[in-house]
Amino acid sequence: MFRKKNDPTLSAPSEEDVAKMLNSTNKLAAENTKILATIARDYLKERKSRRRWNWVLRGLVLAYVGFLVFAWVSKGESTPRGAHTALVELNGLISPNATNADDVNGSLRRAFRSKDAAGVILRINSPGGTPVQAAKINEEILRLKEVYPEKPFHVVISDVCASGGYYVAVAADTIYAHPSSIVGSIGVRMDSFGFVDAMKKVGVERRLITAGEDKGMLDPFSPVEPTQVAHATDMLKEVHQQFIDAVKKGRGDKLDIREELFDGLFWSGQRAMELGLIDEFAGVKEVARDVIGEKKVVLYSPKKSAWEKVLKDLGAEISATFFEPSLRLY
Secondary structure, three states, rough: OOOOOOHHHHHHOOOOHHHHHHHHHHHHHHHHHHHHHHHHHHHHHHHHHHHHHHHHHHHEEEEEHHHHHHHHHOOOOOOOOOEEEEEEEEOOOOOOEEEEEHHHHHHHHHHHOOOEEEEEEEEEEEEOOOOOHHHHHHHHHHHHHHHHHOOOEEEEEEEEEHHHHHHHOOOOOEEEEEEOEEEEEEOOOOOOOOOHHHHHOOOOOOOOOOOOOOOOOOOOOOOOOHHHHHHHHHHHHHHHHHHHHHHHHHHHHHHOOOHHHOOOOOHHHHHHHOOOOOHHHHOOOHHHHHHHHHOEEOOOOOOOHHHHHHHHHHHHHHHHHHHOOEEEEO
């Protein structure tokens, strides 16, 4: 049952066996050491690579942010050197959400302020917009002309200069256009929609709660109130008269005053010159070379892509049409 003390299985290992065991243990330890060394080396390599890419990404982010800051700071702020004609552009819908007075006036101020600019041209291609934005640009032009009386200011009409666009144009010393340009539309409008009958057909009930009898004035989902329409019409007449006064102040005796001139009609450039709405036929290059005397033209307006202009004008038009029943010179 019990082994005897002289059992050979209980004898001490020989020196040879001990040597083999030690050798085997050393080999295993050496292999483990190699594996650990390889793992450590790969880990360090990965950390270095990750750290290097982190710095690269940080550098790219900082470069991008720096580019955006530089573009924002220098947007339209370049100061051209050498004698030239300064060009400012007014394109598209004149609105706080599209081509607004702050942007245009900022470009105009830089152009007038430039000592190397022999004169300033405002090129307009606009169907109009809000009376406030148009009036602000008109007023700023008149102010700049007083501050810099020695610097000529001309407007060159491209395809369209109607309503609010023409409100701006009349502040110029001289207005140039093409015989086929569309000019005029001296009037004011307010746009909205009426969905009352459509709601009845669908079976929708309008629930409008206001504090103030006329607070829901011109609500497209409520019936039209004659007194509210009369009030809105009187307001339109006031703004219209302000427009007319600006045109008369800017054009003076050049106008062929007649009743239909201020009824909102628009004309070709050819007819507009006969009515005194414009002065001559010419483009930017001709005015710069032959009138101002500096054929080199430098743009002072911030540059925008065509896609950006389309999206901005489209967004402003949708907003004004469906959500902002405001006054428009358009």
